[in-house]
Amino acid sequence: MTTVLDKKQKIKESLKKTKEKRENQIPKVYQLKISYSNLNKQQKTWLKRVFLEAKWLYNYTVADIQNRLNSKTEKLKQVEVKTPQGYEKRQITCLSSQMKQGILDRIKKNLFDLSKAKQKGIKVGKLKFKSDYRNIPLKQNEITFKVLKDKNKIKLQGLKKPVRVLGLHQLPENCDIAKAELIKKPDGCYIHLTCYIDKQNEKQKQEKINKPIGIDFGIKHQLTLSNGIKINYSVEETKRLKKLQKKLSRQQKGSRNYQKTKQKIQKQHQKIYNRRKDIKNKILSLLKRYEYVLIQEEQIKNWHSGLFGKQIQNTGIGGIISMLKQNIETLIPVNKYEATTKMCSRCGNRKEDITLSDRTYKCNNCGLVIDRDLNSAINILKIGLQKVEKTTIKNLPTDCGEVTPVEKEATARVFKDNPYIRVSYTSTKQEARLFSKP
Ligand SMILES: [Zn+2]
Numbered sequence: 001m002t003t004v005l006d007k008k009q010k011i012k013e014s015l016k017k018t019k020e021k022r023e024n025q026i027p028k029v030y031q032l033k034i035s036y037s038n039l040n041k042q043q044k045t046w047l048k049r050v051f052l053e054a055k056w057l058y059n060y061t062v063a064d065i066q067n068r069l070n071s072k073t074e075k076l077k078q079v080e081v082k083t084p085q086g087y088e089k090r091q092i093t094c095l096s097s098q099m100k101q102g103i104l105d106r107i108k109k110n111l112f113d114l115s116k117a118k119q120k121g122i123k124v125g126k127l128k129f130k131s132d133y134r135n136i137p138l139k140q141n142e143i144t145f146k147v148l149k150d151k152n153k154i155k156l157q158g159l160k161k162p163v164r165v166l167g168l169h170q171l172p173e174n175c176d177i178a179k180a181e182l183i184k185k186p187d188g189c190y191i192h193l194t195c196y197i198d199k200q201n202e203k204q205k206q207e208k209i210n211k212p213i214g215i216d217f218g219i220k221h222q223l224t225l226s227n228g229i230k231i232n233y234s235v236e237e238t239k240r241l242k243k244l245q246k247k248l249s250r251q252q253k254g255s256r257n258y259q260k261t262k263q264k265i266q267k268q269h270q271k272i273y274n275r276r277k278d279i280k281n282k283i284l285s286l287l288k289r290y291e292y293v294l295i296q297e298e299q300i301k302n303w304h305s306g307l308f309g310k311q312i313q314n315t316g317i318g319g320i321i322s323m324l325k326q327n328i329e330t331l332i333p334v335n336k337y338e339a340t341t342k343m344c345s346r347c348g349n350r351k352e353d354i355t356l357s358d359r360t361y362k363c364n365n366c367g368l369v370i371d372r373d374l375n376s377a378i379n380i381l382k383i384g385l386q387k388v389e390k391t392t393i394k395n396l397p398t399d400c401g402e403v404t405p406v407e408k409e410a411t412a413r414v415f416k417d418n419p420y421i422r423v424s425y426t427s428t429k430q431e432a433r434l435f436s437k438p
Pocket of ligand 1: 344345346347348349363365367368
């Protein structure tokens with residue numbers, strides 16, 4: 001007797017604890033796609049069958065709710081199915097009892113909603129049979145499913161081997177995985193994962209960085225920020241695309257195979273486009289946090305015609321600038337004739353003989369040795385701020401050349417999921433120290 005009470009007490013306590021925890025959390029649903037090409041034969045059959053069995057069980061229960069909506073049905077190994085030839089028995093082999101329970105719980109919930117609507121005087125019908133069941137509840141984490149984040153896989157109850165899924169990288173580090181749903185769509189199977197995230201965490205993610213930032217757009221490191229962050233990214237044309245283009249040129253125009261290859265090429269272009277778009281969005285989401293963003297806008301144009309034209313196309317810098325213009329209200333452009341590369345960002349001395357291949361700026365006057373792009377970015381920041389500081393910007397910290405831990409963390413968080421972006425840091429202090437001799 002006491003043990004049962006103890007157990008009940010324990011469950012009660014843990015429910016209370018969860019409730020308290022949830023008050024500081026928000027739920028978020030992540031969509032994961034099951035990678036069909038990585039499924040083995042057994043898994044493919046299972047995925048087909050499990051939705052079929054869910055439909056059978058649902059219709060079986062709905063046909064006689066009074067006698068069938070109970071825990072006995074959760075244990076059934078076979079159900080009757082109505083066919084044009086009469087009733088037939090069907091085996092339930094894929095649905096686990098927790099899945100069955102989930103399906104029955106849903107029926108209960110639907111009935112409850114119906115009766116509530118009825119009470120309000122709304123005319124309601126009965127639960128209908130389904131011709132397709134596309135959404136199987138996976139109620140308990142670690143039981144009906146288990147996320148193997150490092151392996152990009154999810155173990156489903158009833159399947160020996162875990163299935164590979166796409167999209168797990170979206171999950172934040174410290175989140176509570178609560179429940180999931182197995183979903184069938186025209187283009188494949190998905191898992192919708194419901195997680196609970198700390199409100200605090202979510203807030204921090206959006207937090208503003210209360211300072212202005214200057215950006216130098218370059219070739220070697222595509223973006224250098226005045227705090228020393230270098231963002232390097234490139235999505236090149238894939239080898240497959242080049243191959244396909246070659247193939248297309250050999251095929252007869254308008255032929256069936258020609259069309260096929262053309263479609264494949266379009267798919268590749270879409271892929272590259274998506275990758276670039278994602279990069280741009282991530283860069284934008286980082287820069288949006290800054291109070292002001294300063295750029296020298298015409299800087300790029302002169303390069304287009306020259307040697308670097310092709311490289312610039314690959315990185316799509318032009319696209320980034322126009323996106324910044326559209327999305328950042330506090331974008332401050334610096335005149336293109338300002339000699340931001342020639343000027344020393346510490347003492348203002350001008351150096352005429354600096355060329356594009358000089359990666360380091362060495363000042364003959366004050367002795368500053370600094371990454372060339374960082375020097376420009378700081379100059380852009382300083383010149384731009386001079387222009388507006390007196391009227392609009394007040395008391396903003398303009399410390400440059402040093403990236404703060406907050407900025408570092410924000411950068412890491414924004415870019416961590418994208419394999420085409422590399423982030424590095426350069427600092428004024430370090431390099432200056434290296435140079436100054438007693
Ligand atoms: Zn100097």
